[in-house]
Amino acid sequence: MMHELIVDANGVASLCARLDASDRVGLDTEFHAERSYAPRLMVLQLSLPEYTAIVDPLAPGIDLQPIVKALQRPTVVGHALQSDLKIFAERFGSVPPHLFDTQVAASFLGYGMQISLADLVRDLVGLRLAKSQTVSDWSTRPLSEKQMEYLVDDVVHLLPMHDMLREKLAERGRLSWCEEECIALAQPEKYRFDLRRAYMKIPGAVRMNRRELAVLAAVVAERDAIAKERDIPPKFVIPDDVVAGIAQLRPKHVDDLAQLRRLESSARRNFGARLLAAVESGEAVPESELPERPHRPLGADRETLATLLGVAVGEAAREAGLPQGLLVTRAALERAAREAPANAEELATLLGLSAWRSSLVVEPLWRLLSGDTRIVVEGYANGEPKVTLVS
Numbered sequence: 548m549m550h551e552l553i554v555d556a557n558g559v560a561s562l563c564a565r566l567d568a569s570d571r572v573g574l575d576t577e578f579h580a581e582r583s584y585a586p587r588l589m590v591l592q593l594s595l596p597e598y599t600a601i602v603d604p605l606a607p608g609i610d611l612q613p614i615v616k617a618l619q620r621p622t623v624v625g626h627a628l629q630s631d632l633k634i635f636a637e638r639f640g641s642v643p644p645h646l647f648d649t650q651v652a653a654s655f656l657g658y659g660m661q662i663s664l665a666d667l668v669r670d671l672v673g674l675r676l677a678k679s680q681t682v683s684d685w686s687t688r689p690l691s692e693k694q695m696e697y698l699v700d701d702v703v704h705l706l707p708m709h710d711m712l713r714e715k716l717a718e719r720g721r722l723s724w725c726e727e728e729c730i731a732l733a734q735p736e737k738y739r740f741d742l743r744r745a746y747m748k749i750p751g752a753v754r755m756n757r758r759e760l761a762v763l764a765a766v767v768a769e770r771d772a773i774a775k776e777r778d779i780p781p782k783f784v785i786p787d788d789v790v791a792g793i794a795q796l797r798p799k800h801v802d803d804l805a806q807l808r809r810l811e812s813s814a815r816r817n818f819g820a821r822l823l824a825a826v827e828s829g830e831a832v833p834e835s836e837l838p839e840r841p842h843r844p845l846g847a848d849r850e851t852l853a854t855l856l857g858v859a860v861g862e863a864a865r866e867a868g869l870p871q872g873l874l875v876t877r878a879a880l881e882r883a884a885r886e887a888p889a890n891a892e893e894l895a896t897l898l899g900l901s902a903w904r905s906s907l908v909v910e911p912l913w914r915l916l917s918g919d920t921r922i923v924v925e926g927y928a929n930g931e932p933k934v935t936l937v938s
Contacts, residue, residue: 574631921936
């Protein structure tokens, strides 16, 4: 198979012509994410039948926008695509709309949620990939021969696996399930900064009152803006524990920030005014608009109930040959335990599942909740315990 290193506008134009003539393309990226706000794209690999392009985003003057535009039409096939798509969303403001994720597809065929590309290639294609460059420094130039081999290997098998996985999914009646999951991957909002998720991850947030949460949210948003401007990770601006300290201290003057011993003097000097403005913004949030505090812990009885619901989901997953985590999240089960829906329809609405998930789990969950089934452990004395639901 031919492969080519793309380093200039002529190469980009030739590649785009190939993409325009193809209905699908394999995609992978190599990136560095340790010291920047958003991952820095180092290499883009695209595979077509009998041809693989290794695109160098670091080449002087190269413009990737024509490639991004060309990827809007074909089906983009990749493995564990979320990290790759996050780069597209943050760097280019869009993601390819037509996707097929081989890791997602494999999860519907009994491979688990996190099968690696190497393991899937070995199982489906019968080849062992050399992974000697997994921790390679992709910012170095020129790319070595071993790096080039690794880059080609990471995409060259995607299209053949696309065919194999689609056939297997169709045989089991699960192709539409996989396609539904891949459509969800293509939603750009999935990769945008989520303020609530960000501020609720700060240690101590669950213990703060609503006013402190409003200040916390404002400070987290300002820290993120500073990090984005400087292209550094947010924790390099100020650490999470200092953010929590600011929300609880609610300082009004720059001198007040000196009470936070882990807030370095350089940060006070460079960001102090902006942090104080964020605190003031959080203080100004009207009472009616303050963030809601997170739910209190379930309590012993409802915590047990959520765990039992998880057992029922596990049994449904086992019968379907699917990973349990693919069906229902723990948070959704806790919501059901907390709110106690009155019937199966309310339970389905509360869980907020897709149609295929609801078809697998709502009935067994409701039968357990309504007392029509019970959980039984069999075979324990023989050293082969099995959990089942019995009517």
